Amino acid sequence: MNSSKYTTADFAELVEVSKASVKNYVTILEDCGYVVVRDHRNYRQFTDRDVDIFKALIALSKERGLKLKEAAQVVVAPGFKPESVAPQPVLEVARYEDLCQSMELLAGHVYGIEQQNEQLLTLIQAQRQQNELLMTQNNTLKQELGSMMQHLVEKANEPSAMHQQQLDRVEMQNNAIMNVINSLRVEQREQVIEEKPPEKGIFARMMNK
The missing domain is CATH 1.20.5 (Single alpha-helices involved in coiled-coils or other helix-helix interfaces)
Known part of the structure; x- marks a missing residue:
């Protein structure tokens, strides 16, 4: 038998949930037939086995999308092994915050690049229009110069x-x-x-x- 005994507060820290969540999960498990040991004052005393069952319950609910009652029915079933439900690794809060901050900085950088690209495209379009206008003016000047030269040649011959x-x-x-x-x-x-x-x-x- 497991010799370790935990109060509700200590148990909540072990399974990384609040005391209110522990009481809610226990109620659902007990409704499905799970038994938590109580002391002579009728206070619950959680064991290492309870820690494994609760972690399996939380993993099935939060990580695999089962409802709490469905997850409770799975973990109380005969022959269930808590180790069969491996919880997904949890990122540390500091690392998660750093990652979020890095993603925000990256998003801001990408947004800045997109803005610069839009401005660059606008400048390119304006330059293209200016080049087309210059080409049109150049062709017009060429035609006028050709007409002028032809007129001068005709005047020189006559x-x-x-x-x-x-x-x-x-x-x-x-x-x-x-x-x-x-x-x-x-x-x-x-x-x-x-x-x-x-x-x-x-x-x-x-x-x-």
Whole structure:
């Protein structure tokens, strides 16, 4: 027989539940035929066997989804072995809190990244629209430049009226200069002829000897 005896308070600490929960579980177990030893004052005295049964009951209820009455019927059944219900490992509170905090930080970091991605996508879209606008303006400028170049070529091949007038004016000036030059040449030739003495005849030359 088990020699260890536990009060309700000590038993509650062993199975890691409140005293009220212990009384609730005991009532359900006793309704299913389970017997908890009592002392001469009719107080319950829990044993190591009770610890194993309660842990199995809690594991079946909380970890495997059975209702308390269903779990109680399982653990009080003949031949039930508490060790057949292995409780899931319980994380320490501090580790659990650290894990929760880490998950919150990670979630905040992920949210920040998502916000940055949305801003980046917005900037990319704006840059794409700006590039499309610049390409449209560039094509328009190319077309205007091509039209302007074609117009200049056509104007270069066809002299304008002002250009023709300038050519005519230059030609008239050249003609006037040539006329002046020709007149000067004629005057110089006439002057030379007037200044040249007449040549003497043969008889005159003989007389002068």
